Structures are given as C-alpha cells and as structure tokens.
Amino acid sequence: MALRSDRDVIIIGGGLAGLTAGIMLSRAGLDILILEKGTYPSHKVCGEYISNEVLPFLKSLGLDPFRLGASRISRLRVSTPSGKSIYAPLDLGAFGLSRYVLDQAMCDLAMNSGAEVLTRRKVTEVIFEQNGFSVKTNTEEAFTAPLVIGSYGKRDTLDKQLERDFIQERTGYLGVKYHIRTDYPVDEIGLDNFEGGYCGISRIEDEKYNLCYLYRRPRSAVHKTIPDIQEHIMFQNPVIRNIFSHSDFLFAKPEVIQDFSFEAKSAVEDHILMCGDAAGLITPLCGNGMSMAIHGAKILSELLIAAGVTELTPEKRRKLESEYTRQWQKHFRQRLFWGRTIQGLFGNETVSEIAIRALHAIPAVERALIAATHGSPIGA
Ligand SMILES: Cc1cc2nc3c(=O)[nH]c(=O)nc-3n(C[C@H](O)[C@H](O)[C@H](O)COP(=O)(O)OP(=O)(O)OC[C@H]3O[C@@H](n4cnc5c(N)ncnc54)[C@H](O)[C@@H]3O)c2cc1C
Numbered sequence: 001m002a003l004r005s006d007r008d009v010i011i012i013g014g015g016l017a018g019l020t021a022g023i024m025l026s027r028a029g030l031d032i033l034i035l036e037k038g039t040y041p042s043h044k045v046c047g048e049y050i051s052n053e054v055l056p057f058l059k060s061l062g063l064d065p066f067r068l069g070a071s072r073i074s075r076l077r078v079s080t081p082s083g084k085s086i087y088a089p090l091d092l093g094a095f096g097l098s099r100y101v102l103d104q105a106m107c108d109l110a111m112n113s114g115a116e117v118l119t120r121r122k123v124t125e126v127i128f129e130q131n132g133f134s135v136k137t138n139t140e141e142a143f144t145a146p147l148v149i150g151s152y153g154k155r156d157t158l159d160k161q162l163e164r165d166f167i168q169e170r171t172g173y174l175g176v177k178y179h180i181r182t183d184y185p186v187d188e189i190g191l192d193n194f195e196g197g198y199c200g201i202s203r204i205e206d207e208k209y210n211l212c213y214l215y216r217r218p219r220s221a222v223h224k225t226i227p228d229i230q231e232h233i234m235f236q237n238p239v240i241r242n243i244f245s246h247s248d249f250l251f252a253k254p255e256v257i258q259d260f261s262f263e264a265k266s267a268v269e270d271h272i273l274m275c276g277d278a279a280g281l282i283t284p285l286c287g288n289g290m291s292m293a294i295h296g297a298k299i300l301s302e303l304l305i306a307a308g309v310t311e312l313t314p315e316k317r318r319k320l321e322s323e324y325t326r327q328w329q330k331h332f333r334q335r336l337f338w339g340r341t342i343q344g345l346f347g348n349e350t351v352s353e354i355a356i357r358a359l360h361a362i363p364a365v366e367r368a369l370i371a372a373t374h375g376s377p378i379g380a
Helices: 016-027 052-061 099-112 157-161 226-232 238-245 289-307 314-346 349-361 363-372
Strands: 002-006 009-012 032-035 049-051 071-079 085-096 116-118 123-129 132-137 141-145 147-150 173-181 188-194 197-203 209-216 255-258 272-274
Touching: 009 016, 009 132, 009 141, 016 032, 016 052, 016 099, 016 289, 032 141, 049 052, 049 289, 052 085, 052 289, 071 197, 085 188, 085 197, 099 116, 123 147, 123 157, 132 147, 173 226, 188 238, 188 349, 197 238, 289 314, 314 349
Parallel strands: 002 141, 009 032, 009 147, 032 116, 071 188, 147 272
Antiparallel strands: 049 085, 071 085, 123 132, 132 141, 173 209, 173 255, 188 197, 197 209
C-alpha cells in the first residue's frame, strides 16, 4: 500500500459540510485533501429546499444560488392526511436548487480555493495513533494528517468501526426523491402528510420540481415496496395522489436511502471532528439540514483556523475538541430536539390531523415552532 503525502487536514466526504470546510480551510492557507466516495455532479436524496439563513454566507464564499438558477420560496403549504391544506408565510424564506448543481458548484469553489478533491475514494479505515491520523481508501491508498474531519453524512461503515450507538438500530426510515415537471406554485413549498410520513414538493432550477418523501416503515409493514407504499399509503392523501398523477417523472428510478437516524450523535469520535449529518441530522420537515451542515462546517473551520493545526499538542487537541463540542451543542442541540418533537406530531394520522389544524389556529405558536427549528442568518 502506497503512503501518500501528508496534509494539514483530511476531510472524509465531500457533501455540503465537507466542501464548506474545504473552501474555508484552503483559503486560510491549509493543505486540504477531500476524499469523496462518489463523483460530481450526482443526485442525492434531499428535498433541495435551502433555508435563507445560509444565503449571506454562501454569497460571501462566492456562490450565488440565483446565478445557478435557484428558485425563491416564500410560503409554506401543509396538508393534513385527509388532504386539507393550510398556508403560512415563511418569514426567513428559502431557495430551491438541486444537489446535482449545488454540490458541483461547491466542489469547483473548493478546488479553486486550493483543496485537492479526490473522487471515487471511499474511506475504509481511520486510525488515530501517536497524535495523528492515517486514513485508508478503497483504492489502496493511505494518507496521513494531524486532523481529520468526518463529514461523511448520515451513516457509513465508518460509524460501525467507531461503534457509534445509533448505527446499531434499524430505524425503518426511508427517504425517496424524484425530480418532476408539474404545475405547482413557484414560490411555495408543500408538505403533504400521510400515515407514517410526509412528502415535500418545491421548485428547483430549470423549471423542475423536487418531490421527496420520508416514511417510517413499521416492522410489521404490509406494504414494503416503493410503488406499494405510494399507492396504498401516500395516495390516501388526495393532494399527493393528484401531484403524482399530474407530473412527468424525470428519473428512470428514484434516489433512495434508508435506515438513517435522527438521534443525538457525538460531535467528536475517537478524535475525528464530526460535521454535518455525521454530527447530527435534523428531521427533514424543518428544511434546514443543509444550512446546519454548512453552518457547522463554518464553526469548525473557524475554530481550526484560530487553533492552528501545526504543532497540535494533545492538550491543544483536547481543548479544541471540547470547544467544538460545546459550540455544536449551543447552536444545534435545541433545533434537533424541536425537529424530532414536531416530526413526532406528524407520524400518526389522527394526531397530525389535530396538530396541523390546532397549530394553524394559533399563528403565533406556528411561527414560533418554525423559528425554533431555524437559526438566524449566518454572515461571512
Ligand atoms: C428525505 C430527506 C430530505 C431532506 N430534505 C432536506 C431539505 O429539503 N432541506 C435541507 O436543508 N435538508 C434536507 N435534508 C437534510 C440534508 O440533506 C442533509 O442535512 C445534508 O445533506 C447534510 O450534508 P452533509 O455534507 O453532512 O452530508 P451529505 O451531503 O450526505 O454528504 C456526505 C458525503 O460523504 C460521502 N461519503 C460517505 N461515506 C464516505 C466514505 N466512507 N468515504 C468518502 N466519502 C464518503 C458521500 O458520498 C457524500 O457525498 C433531507 C434529508 C433527508 C433524509
């Protein structure tokens, strides 16, 4: 096995968290290697609705989503499982842009900032010894660095190696994404509830729409396949049935992920600094997992730049790890909690029917819940 050059920081996973860290750390003069198991551009399971809290920061990095064709989203429609829709304004607002376009643009920025991005490199092993890391890939390469950022998303075999608690559980969560062409308001995100899940629709670039749903399959599920779940469970909501039957589906088959977890995770594992979904995944109905991934990477990068990665003594490392954990908790712990709590109201048909109508009857509570799961705009 070839031992490849030493870097200042190795970033495992080039999604939004990893690429943001790659851009910021490279611009601070650090030697950065991003190892990504996939390629760019690629489709990912995601609602592709991005809270405006991250817009000023993205622009400060040099990425203007509207130049890439993003749509502007300013209001929310929620339907009960029986198909009754209610509406609410989105004070902060959002934009819609596919991961196919966004991740590619972020990858270009990272490379232009000086980061090396190696694709088709799945990290298979990370070992911490003698105050440094060695990282191995599926291509039989090995890299070393004093610091490793784990930004490899919701779940990976690395989580098994690290024996993280959440990876043991088969959660039954299923995420499914399509791109469609359809007749739907350009400035509206729809969140349509059904027994066991919810389905989002919102506009992205090129007059396309993202249609993405989350479903929690019960252990004793009768309907197990995607067509069966759609036909027998989701289509009980007439709004969802109508969207599916009046749209052109643009993928040959949907993007699918399963068995991810919304439980609390640790921000540092065996000295790996976890970032984005690897540090904690907020429920998709909050629509700001991407903003949190970007924001978390910004917090981590600023800490690393301030600490300096050369001559990182064990004492300095310990302080860095505890400060990162503290900041992560301060910014995101409560949002994750509210995300889980609100999602809990939507799983059961009767409860969600009552909860949606009750919340809508008290606009101040409805607004407060939207605000509790979102942050304030993040600047440069
Ligand atoms: C159904 C669903 C809908 C969602 N909808 C929205 C939404 O509308 N808005 C929103 O803001 N958020 C949404 N989210 C959440 C959002 O997608 C995530 O929070 C966001 O993608 C996190 O970014 P990340 O960089 O942490 O992870 P990712 O974007 O998943 O990136 C991780 C990267 O790591 C790579 N990788 C994994 N393992 C390895 C390895 N061993 N070696 C090398 N590379 C590896 C992967 O290929 C990937 O590119 C949704 C989530 C789900 C499940």
